[in-house]
Amino acid sequence: MTVISCALEKKRKLPPCRAACPADVNVQGYISLLQQGKFKEAVELIRKSMPFPAICGRICVSPCQDACSRKNSDQPVGIRYLKRLAADIEREQGRIKPDSILKKHGEKIAIVGAGPAGLSAAYELAKLGYPVTVFERMPEPGGMMRYGIPDYRLRKYVVANEIAYIQDLGVEIETGVEFGKDITLDTLRDKGYRAVFIATGAQLSSKLGIPGEDLHGVFHAVEFLRLVAQGKTVDIGEKVAVIGGGNSAIDAARTSLRLGAKEVTILYRRSRNEMPALPHEIEAAEEEGVKFHFLVAPKRIIGEGTRVKEIECLRMELGKPDASGRKRPVPIQGSEHTYTVDTVIPAISQVVETSCLPTVLLDERKETILADSLTLETKILGVFAGGDIATGPASVIEAIGAGKRVATSIDRFLNGQDLHAGREEETESVSWVKDWEKITKKPERYKAPQVDVGRQSVSFEEADRLLSQAKELATVEARRCLGCGPCSECLLNEGLCDADKAIVDETLCTGCNVCAVVCPFGAIKKNERGVAQVDDLSCKGCGICSARCPEKAIIMERFTDDQIRTDISYALKKEFA
Amino acid sequence: MSKNNGFKPKIIGFLCNWCSYAGADLAGVSRIQYPPNIRIIRVMCSGRIDPAFILEAFKDGADGVLVAGCHLPSDCHYLTGNFKASRRVALLRKVLKEFGIEPERVRLEWVSASEGDRFAAIVRDMVEQIRKLGPSPLKNMEAKA
Numbered sequence: 001m002t003v004i005s006c007a008l009e010k011k012r013k014l015p016p017c018r019a020a021c022p023a024d025v026n027v028q029g030y031i032s033l034l035q036q037g038k039f040k041e042a043v044e045l046i047r048k049s050m051p052f053p054a055i056c057g058r059i060c061v062s063p064c065q066d067a068c069s070r071k072n073s074d075q076p077v078g079i080r081y082l083k084r085l086a087a088d089i090e091r092e093q094g095r096i097k098p099d100s101i102l103k104k105h106g107e108k109i110a111i112v113g114a115g116p117a118g119l120s121a122a123y124e125l126a127k128l129g130y131p132v133t134v135f136e137r138m139p140e141p142g143g144m145m146r147y148g149i150p151d152y153r154l155r156k157y158v159v160a161n162e163i164a165y166i167q168d169l170g171v172e173i174e175t176g177v178e179f180g181k182d183i184t185l186d187t188l189r190d191k192g193y194r195a196v197f198i199a200t201g202a203q204l205s206s207k208l209g210i211p212g213e214d215l216h217g218v219f220h221a222v223e224f225l226r227l228v229a230q231g232k233t234v235d236i237g238e239k240v241a242v243i244g245g246g247n248s249a250i251d252a253a254r255t256s257l258r259l260g261a262k263e264v265t266i267l268y269r270r271s272r273n274e275m276p277a278l279p280h281e282i283e284a285a286e287e288e289g290v291k292f293h294f295l296v297a298p299k300r301i302i303g304e305g306t307r308v309k310e311i312e313c314l315r316m317e318l319g320k321p322d323a324s325g326r327k328r329p330v331p332i333q334g335s336e337h338t339y340t341v342d343t344v345i346p347a348i349s350q351v352v353e354t355s356c357l358p359t360v361l362l363d364e365r366k367e368t369i370l371a372d373s374l375t376l377e378t379k380i381l382g383v384f385a386g387g388d389i390a391t392g393p394a395s396v397i398e399a400i401g402a403g404k405r406v407a408t409s410i411d412r413f414l415n416g417q418d419l420h421a422g423r424e425e426e427t428e429s430v431s432w433v434k435d436w437e438k439i440t441k442k443p444e445r446y447k448a449p450q451v452d453v454g455r456q457s458v459s460f461e462e463a464d465r466l467l468s469q470a471k472e473l474a475t476v477e478a479r480r481c482l483g484c485g486p487c488s489e490c491l492l493n494e495g496l497c498d499a500d501k502a503i504v505d506e507t508l509c510t511g512c513n514v515c516a517v518v519c520p521f522g523a524i525k526k527n528e529r530g531v532a533q534v535d536d537l538s539c540k541g542c543g544i545c546s547a548r549c550p551e552k553a554i555i556m557e558r559f560t561d562d563q564i565r566t567d568i569s570y571a572l573k574k575e576f577a
Numbered sequence: 578m579s580k581n582n583g584f585k586p587k588i589i590g591f592l593c594n595w596c597s598y599a600g601a602d603l604a605g606v607s608r609i610q611y612p613p614n615i616r617i618i619r620v621m622c623s624g625r626i627d628p629a630f631i632l633e634a635f636k637d638g639a640d641g642v643l644v645a646g647c648h649l650p651s652d653c654h655y656l657t658g659n660f661k662a663s664r665r666v667a668l669l670r671k672v673l674k675e676f677g678i679e680p681e682r683v684r685l686e687w688v689s690a691s692e693g694d695r696f697a698a699i700v701r702d703m704v705e706q707i708r709k710l711g712p713s714p715l716k717n718m719e720a721k722a
Contacts, residue, residue: 035600572639
């Protein structure tokens with residue numbers, strides 16, 4: 001009943017976490033499964049909305065956590081840690097094999113780029129029963145998840161494991177195929193591909209545009225991280241300066257330390273508050289000994305011969321906020337100073353490699369592909385583009401969201417349906433909590449311990465103990481979730497949850513209002529006829545009102561009084577051992 | 578003592594869905610041994626338990642009733658259901674005394690989803706306690722009548 005009434009509502013009501021997620025992951029759903037210790041089911045639920053639970057559990061920028069209502073009382077629920085733990089437990093215990101899917105469609109689909117956007121589009125389309133081929137330039141699939149994010153944050157086998165799941169669904173991945181060289185839009189069409197999704201991302205580092213950038217010893221962050229990820233030796237010397245304040249900058253700095261650099265400094269032109277990197281990454285970098293110089297911007301890189309020797313910088317001060325809402329740094333005249341360095345790693349931004357793309361697809365500034373923000377279709381019929389290539393550098397979770405949108409578009413396109421109709425769904429972020437004073441503070445954030453136990457060094461007993469400890473902590477942490485969303489968020493329709501509902505028998509209700517007083521969620525109010533009325537969106541089915549009603553006018557849908565009485569007498573009639 | 582020989586207490590356990598039922602489930606999954614004298618009735622919240630249910634259980638021949646919910650103060654999935662249960666059980670104990678049923682036959686415990694061993698320990702302890710108390714006085718009355 002509830003599910004239908006929610007679907008009919010014009011605005012879809014969502015808990016803040018889910019409303020904030022670009023990939024529409026049912027956060028409240030899997031957290032509630034974790035509360036019950038159902039780790040496998042939680043992972044399966046995440047896989048309904050995206051294929052990368054373990055990857056996102058590690059490196060997601062987690063907008064869900066930033067939106068979590070719990071922050072109004074103490075701290076947000078540790079959603080990312082919980083997701084990571086659930087995914088790790090599933091992997092340690094043997095990954096679930098997906099059910100084989102009937103290939104009910106004949107139309108071949110080509111996806112260019114095996115990064116998060118391309119792979120999640122392939123995943124969704126394969127689930128719909130399309131034959132999908134993903135083409136990848138690099139020797140291994142994964143895109144930035146494999147070649148952009150360093151190993152200490154995201155192990156290669158984690159990426160490989162999640163991609164293997166997608167391959168198990170029947171997705172073909174061809175590596176070592178370069179778009180614009182080995183394949184083009186024309187050759188793909190000739191080979192019989194009916195739709196193409198271009199998701200090659202933003203693979204080039206932005207240039208600083210200052211003198212000395214071509215010197216030996218200047219590595220741009222994306223290229224630097226890619227070289228390291230490929231296991232190539234990179235000679236960085238002892239003193240490294242990283243320029244920028246984003247996640248790539250932190251990644252480059254922490255990677256440099258791991259390559260043996262003695263002194264790593266991050267130069268950022270704004271102050272710490274404006275840094276776009278994840279806070280826990282900044283803290284980790286600090287703990288490892290990375291130094292930060294704020295309000296500093298490079299002016300030129302000075303070389304000795306062809307090799308980097310020094311970097312000259314200007315001090316900055318913060319002016320008025322710019323278009324991005326952050327305070328614009330303004331150089332202070334005459335504040336030039338130099339640092340002696342062996343290596344400079346600019347990590348300021350990334351740009352799209354446009355040389356391999358047909359110019360007709362590009363936008364006015366020739367920087368990204370012009371694609372419809374909702375359907376992601378380009379100017380060429382049957383060609384779609386999404387992820388970093390259409391938006392400029394963004395996060396993995398946004399790319400996953402784009403991949404999902406493209407999958408819907410391609411499915412509609414191949415079936416001759418309208419690409420736009422009914423897609424712009426209005427959503428509203430809701431929470432039943434009106435009075436934060438009433439919420440008991442549970443500020444302790446249980447950092448779910450890592451179960452990536454190194455297999456050689458840990459005995460089975462110890463691994464077991466760590467695992468059960470982790471599970472226990474995770475259950476406790478998951479229980480901090482307030483369950484903001486309405487009951488349609490619960491997994492009634494997934495068959496995973498059996499929440500109850502209160503129903504008022506109006507002929508018996510005398511309007512005493514006791515139910516309204518005891519309801520913890522304020523779901524019951526007296527209506528204009530003077531009888532109690534239950535708001536289906538807020539009722540979570542505890543049955544407290546039913547137990548309390550003096551007239552027995554409130555009946556529960558599942559656990560009715562009669563049902564419980566029958567259970568009792570049945571239980572007592574059975575012979576006890 | 579001899580009359581208690583071979584006495585197998587029948588205990589009804591009302592467990593809340595979120596903590597105690599999950600705890601009992603964990604006890605099962607972890608293969609923790611506990612006496613089979615308890616029959617479990619799952620309810621969504623310990624606050625759902627109407628005292629009438631407990632009386633009903635005694636009427637139907639239970640020797641003891643266990644009410645288990647989420648830990649105080651703030652573990653309840655429904656915020657305050659556990660407090661409601663604790664108030665009701667406290668009151669019910671007084672009523673039971675009037676009826677001639679030992680209040681000790683009703684036990685209120687908090688068991689979290691991770692406390693499988695605690696659940697098993699409580700059941701063991703409770704079975705022992707009920708065994709000492711003997712069969713429910715309601716049963717004796719029936720037998721006499």
